[in-house]
Amino acid sequence: MDSKQPLASIKNVSVGYGGTPVLTDVNLDIYPLDFIGVIGPNGGGKTTLSKVLLGILKPYRGRVLFPSGRINIGYLPQISRIDRSFPITVKEVILSGVSSRRNWWKSLFTKTEGIAEKLLDELGLEGYEDRAIGQLSGGQLQRVLLARAIVNNPQLLILDEPNTFVDRNFEAELYKILERLNKRMSIVLISHDIGTISSIVKTIACVNGTLHYHPSNELTEEVLHIYNCPIDLITHGELPHRVLKQHS
Numbered sequence: 638m639d640s641k642q643p644l645a646s647i648k649n650v651s652v653g654y655g656g657t658p659v660l661t662d663v664n665l666d667i668y669p670l671d672f673i674g675v676i677g678p679n680g681g682g683k684t685t686l687s688k689v690l691l692g693i694l695k696p697y698r699g700r701v702l703f704p705s706g707r708i709n710i711g712y713l714p715q716i717s718r719i720d721r722s723f724p725i726t727v728k729e730v731i732l733s734g735v736s737s738r739r740n741w742w743k744s745l746f747t748k749t750e751g752i753a754e755k756l757l758d759e760l761g762l763e764g765y766e767d768r769a770i771g772q773l774s775g776g777q778l779q780r781v782l783l784a785r786a787i788v789n790n791p792q793l794l795i796l797d798e799p800n801t802f803v804d805r806n807f808e809a810e811l812y813k814i815l816e817r818l819n820k821r822m823s824i825v826l827i828s829h830d831i832g833t834i835s836s837i838v839k840t841i842a843c844v845n846g847t848l849h850y851h852p853s854n855e856l857t858e859e860v861l862h863i864y865n866c867p868i869d870l871i872t873h874g875e876l877p878h879r880v881l882k883q884h885s
């Protein structure tokens with residue numbers, strides 16, 4: 638694949654809800670094997686950015702282009718949006734991702750046998766395929782949702798706050814998994830946890846009504862100020878710790 642050609646290209650996009658823009662004049666190119674951390678204050682438009690990439694929201698102005706042709710995009714939604722009482726097994730959740738971007742008749746003839754088990758092995762959840770999702774811990778459910786997001790072997794994986802509700806151990810494991818996946822797919826990682834993500838992402842986008850792209854993973858207070866990205870960086874010991882400013 639030509640790494641000079643973006644997989645996805647957001648061009649001068651303005652988008653929002655009910656005619657009111659949330660994001661204005663956004664530009665972003667996503668290249669093969671990019672790993673972009675998306676940060677910004679609550680309500681700044683991070684999830685809206687992912688919806689416009691996924692084609693769920695249509696821009697008021699501008700366009701989202703896929704210069705190298707149509708691509709598969711995997712999506713890990715915020716876990717808080719998942720109804721855990723829904724009676725569905727781990728395997729059913731993972732396989733529900735298989736047909737979502739294919740024609741129904743194609744999916745009927747696609748060999749799915751063993752795919753869920755293979756992904757569960759890869760993510761350290763072997764033997765969990767027949768469990769109901771209500772019987773999983775937050776970290777286990779995140780892994781299952783990640784398996785669903787990558788079941789189509791996407792070129793681009795978008796994760797919306799995957800570190801919410803997970804403990805520190807799983808968080809470290811998740812980042813290792815993402816580093817491994819990044820060898821075969823581009824990743825867009827939305828997170829409040831700027832201190833931690835800045836050590837694994839390659840570049841950063843600050844989203845706060847518009848988007849400022851920072852072509853490295855090093856962020857200082859000064860850079861955040863220039864980008865008008867109201868996030869405080871506070872250092873605790875070795876790991877930079879972060880606190881988001883409240884809505885004004």
Ligand SMILES: Nc1ncnc2c1ncn2[C@@H]1O[C@H](COP(=O)(O)OP(=O)(O)OP(=O)(O)O)[C@@H](O)[C@H]1O
Nearest residue numbers: 654655659677678679680681682683684685686844
């Ligand atoms: N379906 C919707 N209808 C109307 N307004 C919405 C809808 N979804 C989001 N919004 C509004 O759009 C703005 C941006 O929301 P979005 O979820 O993109 O922000 P975010 O940066 O992801 O926030 P957070 O960090 O809290 O997840 C917010 O003001 C939100 O209230």
